[in-house]
Amino acid sequence: MFRVALRTKCHCVSAFGSCRQRHCEAKVIPFESIGDAIMQSLLRSRRIRRSNSLPTSRVTCLRPRKERRMRHKVVPLWFIDTRNWTIRDKKTQHLERYVLLMYGYFLCAIVLLQEKVYSLPTTPPEKLTQGCSPELLHLRSYRHFHVLCRSQPAIAVAAYEGMQDAMSQCKEQMRFQPWDCSQIITVLQDPSILRLGTRESAYLWALSSAGAAWGVATACSQGWLPDCSCSGRDELKQNWEWGGCSYGVQFGIVTSRKLLTKSAISRSPIRKLEKHNLKAGRLAVKKTLISSCKCHGVSGSCDQKTCWKKTAPLSTIVQHITNKLNKARRLPDINSPAKNAELVYMEDSPDPCRTTRITNRVCNWRNETNSQGDCGLLCCGREYKVSHELISYQCDCQFIWCCHLKCNTCLRHRWVSTCN
Numbered sequence: 211m212f213r214v215a216l217r218t219k220c221h222c223v224s225a226f227g228s229c230r231q232r233h234c235e236a237k238v239i240p241f242e243s244i245g246d247a248i249m250q251s252l253l254r255s256r257r258i259r260r261s262n263s264l265p266t267s268r269v270t271c272l273r274p275r276k277e278r279r280m281r282h283k284v285v286p287l288w289f290i291d292t293r294n295w296t297i298r299d300k301k302t303q304h305l306e307r308y309v310l311l312m313y314g315y316f317l318c319a320i321v322l323l324q325e326k327v328y329s330l331p332t333t334p335p336e337k338l339t340q341g342c343s344p345e346l347l348h349l350r351s352y353r354h355f356h357v358l359c360r361s362q363p364a365i366a367v368a369a370y371e372g373m374q375d376a377m378s379q380c381k382e383q384m385r386f387q388p389w390d391c392s393q394i395i396t397v398l399q400d401p402s403i404l405r406l407g408t409r410e411s412a413y414l415w416a417l418s419s420a421g422a423a424w425g426v427a428t429a430c431s432q433g434w435l436p437d438c439s440c441s442g443r444d445e446l447k448q449n450w451e452w453g454g455c456s457y458g459v460q461f462g463i464v465t466s467r468k469l470l471t472k473s474a475i476s477r478s479p480i481r482k483l484e485k486h487n488l489k490a491g492r493l494a495v496k497k498t499l500i501s502s503c504k505c506h507g508v509s510g511s512c513d514q515k516t517c518w519k520k521t522a523p524l525s526t527i528v529q530h531i532t533n534k535l536n537k538a539r540r541l542p543d544i545n546s547p548a549k550n551a552e553l554v555y556m557e558d559s560p561d562p563c564r565t566t567r568i569t570n571r572v573c574n575w576r577n578e579t580n581s582q583g584d585c586g587l588l589c590c591g592r593e594y595k596v597s598h599e600l601i602s603y604q605c606d607c608q609f610i611w612c613c614h615l616k617c618n619t620c621l622r623h624r625w626v627s628t629c630n
Contacts, residue, residue, distance in 0.1 A: 334434035337371065338364045346370060351400040354469050364435055365426060369469055370396065372425020372524075376417045379528040386574070386583030388562035397470070403565070407480055407556040412487040413535045416553055419466050419491030420527050427462030427495070427521045456519040459499065463492050479544040479556065486554055493551045494530050498522040563590035568629050575627030589629035596627045 341363035350356060358366040373396040380391035389410055394401055397418040404411050430438035438461045470488055472481065503517040521527070531553075538553040548554045573585035575596055585594045605620040 334364070334429075334432075338367050338429065338434055340367075342366055346398075349398050352398060352470065352472065354471075355398060358469065362437055364429070365437065365465060366469075368425045368429040368435065369422040369465060370398070370425070372421040372423070372428070373397070373418050374421075375425065375524055376421025376528060379524055380413075380417055382525075383528055383532050385572070386588070388587065389559070389566055390571075392567055393565075404484075405480065406560070407483045408559045409535060409538050409553070409555045410559055412483065412490075412538060412553040412555045413531065415470075415484055415487035416491035416494065416531050416534070417528065419470055419488040420494050420531060421491075421524070422469055423459075423462040423466035423492055423495045424521050424524050424527060425462070426465045427458045430458030430461050431520060459495070459519055459521055462521070463495060466492055482544050483541075483554060483556060486548065486550075490534065490551055490553055491531065494527055494534070495521060497551070498527050498530050568592065571629045573627050573629060575625070585627055585629065593630045594627050595630060596625055599624045599626055 342359035346359055346366065347356070355366060355369075358369075377391060377394055377396060380394070384390045391414075394403070394414060397404060397414060401414075404414065426435070426438075429435050438458060467488070471485060498521075499519045500522050501517055502520050503515050505512040506514040506516065534551070534553050538555055539548060541548060541554050541556050544556065568588070568590055571588055572583070573588040573594060574583040575585050575594065601622045601624055602619055603622060604617040607615055607617040610616050
């Protein structure tokens with residue numbers, strides 16, 4: 211009955227209406243149809259010739275298939291011969307049909323819990339459908355990005371959103387360091403720190419390159435970009451396919467390279483450092499790829515499965531690049547050899563007390579706010595103030611049948627220290 215309850219439906223989602231990529235889902239037919247199918251099996255039932263517990267004349271069973279024989283012990287009690295029933299016995303026939311229908315409900319519940327049901331791609335975010343904003347169209351620092359905004363705005367917006375998310379992760383990772391990315395929006399705004407060959411500029415280039423690749427690859431894997439689809443080698447040979455593929459990762463990396471690389475040939479030392487650190491950011495995306503698999507067997511078995519590579523969470527990629535920052539290498543000369551995956555710089559970092567906004571920075575006082583970030587270091591010797599905060603959160607949650615979660619509101623006291 212599992213095969214009766216499932217129907218597979220596929221939709222073509224590749225670019226230009228082709229079917230190189232399809233998303234399929236296994237749908238359950240209506241419960242009434244399942245009950246009718248079971249009832250038809252009852253009417254075509256075959257009587258068992260031998261029985262150990264019940265009279266032979268009153269025992270029947272479903273007609274067994276060649277690949278799956280049924281024994282008497284597993285036959286439900288409602289599969290009995292009704293040809294010799296009296297009028298009184300036939301009054302219970304409606305109840306027997308009702309039990310059969312409940313049996314169909316039970317089968318559907320098992321199917322929903324055990325079978326893998328694949329849904330179609332989610333709706334693209336509103337930012338991708340609206341295209342580039344006027345602010346992005348006025349960014350003339352990068353010609354490739356401006357051209358991409360005109361020709362393929364969804365890809366440009368996905369890359370920009372990825373770079374913004376990378377900068378947000380930078381602020382989170384470096385919030386208790388003297389330099390904390392607080393004055394950087396994205397590299398597309400061409401901040402002044404990028405004109406120096408310091409450790410911080412190398413870190414920003416790598417983050418921006420990785421963020422752009424991650425944003426495009428994520429949008430591609432969700433089916434939000436019409437110009438991105440699975441390659442032929444990732445397709446399955448079966449009648450139905452699962453939509454996951456590894457092509458989006460490579461598409462994001464190539465887009466990031468074309469988007470942020472200003473010139474292929476340049477004699478400027480800063481441009482060479484920039485190109486090297488951009489490549490290090492793209493390699494960080496490759497180094498942190500994770501494998502994901504889906505099983506296609508019956509009832510959740512893994513007789514057949516499809517695996518592909520996908521990007522790691524952005525926080526994992528940023529943490530990987532942050533670890534590279536701690537091991538960044540200073541080059542005595544621009545032509546000195548360096549590994550592709552390591553960050554390189556040529557100049558000393560400027561004093562963060564002169565380049566970083568210090569006012570209202572959260573610092574660590576008596577280890578009550580956070581576990582690191584001493585106020586004497588982050589405030590550059592200036593004074594700081596300590597304030598009291600009440601933080602509300604949900605507590606004592608209870609599950610109420612059915613289906614509601616009831617929680618109480620609790621308050622927590624916290625002392626926060628900030629620089630003046």
